[in-house]
Amino acid sequence: MRKISLGLAICGAALAGAAFAEEGHDHMQMMSKMHKDTRIEVDVPGPMKAMMLSNMRSHQQAVAEILAALGKGDGEAAAKIAETRLGMASPGSAACKPNATSGELGDMPKMMASHMPDEMRALGMTMHAQATTFAQEAAKVKQGGDLRPALAELGKVVQACNACHAAYRLD
Structure with a gap:
């Protein structure tokens, strides 16, 4: 249990660091001046x-x-969150689909899809598909x-996010 708690703490720290970086705090701006940003x-x-x-951010x-749900041992809650907010059936996944149609979020996903490079959309689809795989594992x-099996799948979700953030940035 101690190893799992440590794993959850590490994942939480990584997410906090990503959120800190996303908000563009002074430290991160200073670091970006020191290192050329080569992302597309x-x-x-x-x-x-x-x-x-x-x-x-969502x-x-x-x-x-x-x-948090996994920390409580509630795989069903973790699965529900993953599938409804990150998975292939989530509203946000529409923007990564090349033939996105109008839906719950109006035309915005279709417009977003038209501005994303194909490879960026593919990385997004990987994340959404992996979230669905995680949801299936977490439900067990x-x-x-x-x-451990659910955490391994969740790690793949975060890796997909990281791959996209490492390759692309919004202008």
């Missing part, structure tokens, strides 16, 4: 950029809530059960 700039209109950043919040966790 994705030029999107202002309202779309705001929506994309909001979606990503994804971070969902992962934090998933970790019963109180006091082994969290």
Whole structure:
């Protein structure tokens, strides 16, 4: 149990660091001046950029809530959060689909999809698909059960997020 708690703490610290970096605090701005940012700039209109950043912060919040549910041994709650807020059926996944249609979020996902490079959309789809896989694994966790398989799948979700953030930035 101690190893699992340590793993959850490490995941939480990584998410906090990502949130800190996303907000553009002075330390991160200073570091970016010291190191050339080689990520691909994705030029999107202002309202779309705001929506994309909001979606990503929502994804971070969902992962934090998933970790909290797993910390309580509640695999079913973690699975529900993952599938409804991150998975393939989540509203946010529409922006990563090349043929996005109007839906719950209006035309914004379709417009967002049209501005994203194909590779960026593919990374997004990987994250959403992996979140669905995680949800399936987390649903198997019963109180006091082994969290390791679910945590391994959740790690792949975060890796997909990191791969996209390492390759792209919004302009």
